[in-house]
Amino acid sequence: MTDPRAAAEAVLAHVDANLEQSLSRLEALLRIPSISTEPAFAAQCRAAAEWLRADLQGEGFEASLRDTEGHPMVVAHDKAAEGPHVLFYGHYDVQPVDPLDLWHTDPFEPVRLVQPDGETHISARGASDDKGQLMTFVEACRAWRAVTGSLPVKVTMLFEGEEEAGSPSLLPFLERTGPELTADIALVSDTDMWDKQTPSIVTMLRGLVGEEIEITCADKDLHSGMFGGAARNPLQLLSEIIASMRNPDGSVALEGFYDDVAELPPEVAEQWKRLPFSDTDFLAGVGLSVPAGETGRTVLEQITSRPTFEVNGMIGGYTGDGFKTVIASKARAKISFRLVSGQDPDKIREAFRAHVRARLPADASVTFHAHGGSPAIAVPADGPFLNKALGALGAEWGREAAIAGSGGSIPIVGAFKRQLGMDTLLIGFAQIDDRIHSPNEKYNLTSFRKGIRSWVRVLAAFAQR
Template identity: 65%
Template sequence: MTETTPNPAGNLGDVAPVLALVDEEIEQSLARLFELLRIPSISTDPAFKQECRQAGAWLVEQLTFLGFEASLRDTPGHPMVVGHNHEAGPDAPHVLFYGHYDVQPVDPLEEWTTPPFEPELAEAPDGSRIITGRGAADDKGQLMTFVEACRAYRTAGRKLPCRVTILFEGEEESGSPSLIPFLTANAEELKADCALVCDTNMWDAQTPAISTGLRGLVGEEITITAADRDLHSGYFGGAAANPIHILSRILADLHDETGRVTLDGFYDGVKDTPAEVLEMWDALGRTAEGFLGDVGLANPAGEKDRSVLELVWARPTAEVNGIQGGYTGEGFKTVIAAKASAKVSFRLVGEQDPDSIRAAFRSHVERRVPADCSVHFSPHGGSRAIQLPYDSPMLGTARAALSEEWPQPAVMIGMGGSIPVVGDFQSLLGMESLLIGFGLADDRIHSPNEKYSLTSFHRGIRSWVRIIAALAAR
């Protein structure tokens, strides 16, 4: 069924019969995915509460059939799916696999070319075959690659080579309000040697990837107040402090002429990316001009003498996300505003401390506010970066297993944003995570006409067969 023949080469070992079953049973695997995709498990809309529960119950049924001790766990929101298969024995490595069964709303419905909850196997413009429907890539298709890998072991009459715990949540697309309380209450049950997270992408259709870093985040809103009311700029101009001028200077002073952030101690805990990793990223061929050209820009900003991939994957940032002050309506009003505000965010890497960054920013602002003016700060969250050591044995093992399956060797990439559950696993369960997914950049997640490559689904199943076998053999 798949348009790309899976790679028969590589060190197959005892998993060769399991991989053969994946290929033989791919149509049945696809049919089961379609069953799950037909359930409109939209977590943000209370009208779909029963459908979310239905999707969770469907997964419990599948896991139970595969020999898991599986159950639907109620929360104040949508239920969690938890399953355990420890047939490999107490001495086998233990992995926790995470995914989510809830999906985004489908609006605007009129922009879908096929009904969002009637999945189909279609042909993409490039001739490849794709799975259409809401949740195809985010995250039902991704989590089903792991479920179907477990099924292939069972069908082949094999035990899973690792002890496996599965956690599927139903609120990822609505902020995961129940996740932290659930992890805290069930920490001992859910702890494992490492977590496997599938909600990520490949580098391209031929090149699998492991995301090794997630940048942290600090958000802060500042408001500068000068006069006790808006002032006529003809009467007071040149004499009264203008909070927009003050704010502009504060924001401009966040960077020096080389693009580096000027906050005191900002780069404490920031390590240079290893040379061999930078070489790997350079080999991917993504230039600043090509990266920025997709959004209508040409000239790279940020720190000088850094590649675009290093800037977005491995370097910290300070960005102004919004500014407000004075008259912004139609026409013109000659006024000196009483107040001006800005929203500023910092992306963190390495061991940067969110509290220290916030304190340094506030100090930076306070030093620049005149004595007869005032500043008010409103914090908007803070989280540390997540970085898997580049020399992690688990990382090397998984990378080698992926490279045996796909046409191109697996690459280690970063992610400019964050996946909160990865930080939660680290802080609450003491586990590192391997972020391995098979989505593609054009899968249109969260948008109309979401899709998932059939090759991603097929090879994704085969990849998990290889990865859990490789982790068990370490």
């Protein structure tokens, strides 16, 4: 094909000239109620997969449905180009719509709502998570083929139908089809922009360790008047142990916790200083004002690039209405650690358990229950695909694209790394106010249009030798 960079301008013009047709295709997909968590919608999930297969096949991809124990996968290939090979992942399933009475419009009849600021919202379940995002890439490929007759790079697409249900079929599918899906880089469009004008690429995903502990003292609940003062109280003991997990400076007091934690790459740290982010505004949005994490670390660092210890729940004693003078025999807590690149989930779990055991007095015992664990994922800051994508996004949006970290965990990225040996770039165009998983989910028309245009530029950049 012609030089991708030269051809890109014609492809971008085609995107704008044919935006209405792209919107019509997105709206057709949004009308399919592909709710993966409810068995009653199994046929509709399959219908959504079939819609995608037919659309991709009509566009020129070698596309097929692959059955699983759950909802089918959609796999499509076009490997005619000489350039690198990318794997694009998305999901066609959506969350349930409950509570339905809070929706302003039919969740499966997409409508375009013009806002006071001039933006148009595409309102429907799945508009942002993930059908709108998914279709930005599909439409970019369609535009390339329409203008040049081919794609600038090799492309494989993988669309699953169980992401909102925990992806139970995904790992077995990757085990069976790994060689077919392996590419030079994986691309996922299921994340937000930095803000309404600033694109971002998520390159850091924190890992997770989940633990539940139960401390037992007496062999039964006790009357606090008869046994108070003499009997060990497991709720107090549990509270003391949890309090011991924090140092006065807000850091985690677990032995060896920071041994494998590296500082941000200098170029990323400098960029974060330039990006629009207010510690005060972030906390004010949830009714808080004082950062509670590590002293000397910004809120942005605390929520994305630093490891954490959090108490997610404490249970024990009498918690019903009224009052009951009782000393519980047992007390439980649900604990989570968010990990950063370099930390070993198993090492952190064992260190936590050793910390608890070392603080148990006589007449107290503890049991532990693991609630999963996964390591953090980080894309090398100097990777060629990352730098090309950053440049392409900057050219489209007219400002420096952010290298972002995510406080949460996205399991598919870890699966691609562990099972297929691929790094992943998470490039999404959603907004923080898209109300995903909530009533009145929406996707901005700007996100859809410029998302398509962004992928056109990214693919052109990848094709440059």
